[in-house]
Amino acid sequence: MTEKQQNILQAAGELFATEGYYATATSKVAKKAGVSEGLIFKHFGNKAGLLDAILQDxxxxxxxxxxxxxxxxxxxxxxxxxxxxxxxxxxxxxxxxxxxxxxxxxxxxxxxxxxxxxxxxxxxxxxxxxxxxxxxxxxxxxxxxxxxxxxxxxxxxxxxxxxxxxxxxxxxx
Amino acid sequence: MTEKQQNILQAAGELFATEGYYATATSKVAKKAGVSEGLIFKHFGNKAGLLDAILQDxxxxxxxxxxxxxxxxxxxxxxxxxxxxxxxxxxxxxxxxxxxxxxxxxxxxxxxxxxxxxxxxxxxxxxxxxxxxxxxxxxxxxxxxxxxxxxxxxxxxxxxxxxxxxxxxxxxx
DNA sequence: TCATAGTGAGTGATTACTCACTTTATAATC
DNA sequence: GATTATAAAGTGAGTAATCACTCACTATGA
Missing domain, CATH: 1.10.357 (Tetracycline Repressor; domain 2)
Structure with missing residues (x-):
């Protein structure tokens, strides 16, 4: 697990918690995590995969x-x-x-x-x-x-x- | 309150309850209510206005x-x-x-x-x-x-x- | 040298919403 | 009672913005 990967998890967790899962755009997760949007999909496949990772954790x-x-x-x-x-x-x-x-x-x-x-x-x-x-x-x-x-x-x-x-x-x- | 107006309220209520507010597109509300999408905005102004009407009811x-x-x-x-x-x-x-x-x-x-x-x-x-x-x-x-x-x-x-x-x-x- | 990490412009689909337009209902006038 | 005027009801194609996601590419570390 790289640092950027953890940043994504952290940012997504916060945004999903405050804004909601559906109301949170992956572009905003990327911005908050300080990474390119593409990296989210490279690591987690899709938005649901990102949620899964958070849920598993x-x-x-x-x-x-x-x-x-x-x-x-x-x-x-x-x-x-x-x-x-x-x-x-x-x-x-x-x-x-x-x-x-x-x-x-x-x-x-x-x-x-x-x-x-x-x-x-x-x-x-x-x-x-x-x-x-x-x-x-x-x-x-x-x-x-x-x-x-x-x-x-x-x-x-x-x-x-x-x-x-x-x-x-x-x-x- | 016209019949179509009530249909919109009914359809939106059901969809918001099952899918969620943010996850429900106004186009789907219109389709379920059997009206044109434009009518929703004519009657309720915007999506939030539609929610307000449901909430008030x-x-x-x-x-x-x-x-x-x-x-x-x-x-x-x-x-x-x-x-x-x-x-x-x-x-x-x-x-x-x-x-x-x-x-x-x-x-x-x-x-x-x-x-x-x-x-x-x-x-x-x-x-x-x-x-x-x-x-x-x-x-x-x-x-x-x-x-x-x-x-x-x-x-x-x-x-x-x-x-x-x-x-x-x-x-x- | 090769796999993995990471980028960012670009994709088609979908979003909330607009607008010029037509249909329908109500009621006033002849 | 038919005709006309008028406001409200309703339509649906169109719009810019945003969506999740892709891909050709570069950077980096073992």
């Missing part, structure tokens, strides 16, 4: 974020870390997650569900904690934190800390 | 949906109706809501927050029910049902009824 980062949750042994810690997940998005990860959320609505074929491993981990945790319906509880919590992630990225929360505290409290944490 | 429908919740006097009914909201989206409203959600991510300037009246209603309900922090509870629940709406529209729930039942149970309903 993203999948690694997402799996890493979830791995930290899944590796917890204490079921209560699994819940705690899951809930804390959307609230701990750092400034430099912000655009990356915005892109992930955005693409879920923009693309026709959904990039495969990266939540699957987390789901199993949560189901197990709820089961151990004696919840009545662990499967539905896992579904519920995943959707809750997905909603929180969306709200945070769109800046819809007046006070994120209060929401986080309330959520933890609701799960007795 | 949508705002009425959204306010109507919320009004039914807000008019409830019993605080428990306010919560129940709020929770039931995303699960009661009918087939013909499906595309409309999909468009609303999609545009939240696609557009730079957010169409004003239509949840505001619901927020006040929820805050009041939680207050009456003796919840400790009604404002945060309202924020929490709104984000929960927004997340549920998104999940339902993307078909991410294995069993929506179970999620609904669990949610109602969590609020003692």
């Amino acid at each position: 993203g999948e690694k980062r997402i799996k890493l974020a979830y791995a930290f949750v899944i590796m917890q042994t204490d079921p209560k810690e699994v819940l705690r870390k899951t809930i804390e997940l959307p609230f701990s998005i750092s400034a430099e990860e912000y655009e990356f997650w915005k892109l992930q959320y955005k693409l879920k609505w923009e693309l026709k074929e959904q990039p495969q569900d990266k939540m699957q491993p987390l789901y199993f981990s949560l189901e197990e945790a709820f089961s151990q904690l004696g919840y009545e319906d662990p499967a539905t509880e896992a579904d519920f919590l995943i959707q809750l934190i997905e909603g929180f992630g969306a709200a945070l990225l769109k800046g819809q929360f007046a006070d994120p800390d209060k929401i986080k505290a309330l959520t933890l409290k609701k799960y007795g944490l | 949508g705002e009425k429908r959204i306010k109507l949906a919320y009004a039914f919740v807000i008019m409830q006097t019993d605080p428990k009914e306010v919560l129940r109706k709020t929770i039931e909201l995303p699960f009661s989206i009918s087939a013909e409203e499906y595309e409309f809501w999909k468009l609303q959600y999609k545009l939240k991510w696609e557009l730079k300037e957010q169409p004003q927050d239509k949840m505001q009246p619901l927020y006040f209603s929820l805050e009041e309900a939680f207050s009456q029910l003796g919840y400790e922090d009604p404002a945060t509870e309202a924020d929490f629940l709104i984000q929960l049902i927004e997340g549920f709406g998104a999940a339902l529209l993307k078909g991410q729930f294995a069993d929506p009824d179970k999620i609904k039942a669990l949610t109602l149970k969590k609020y003692g309903l």
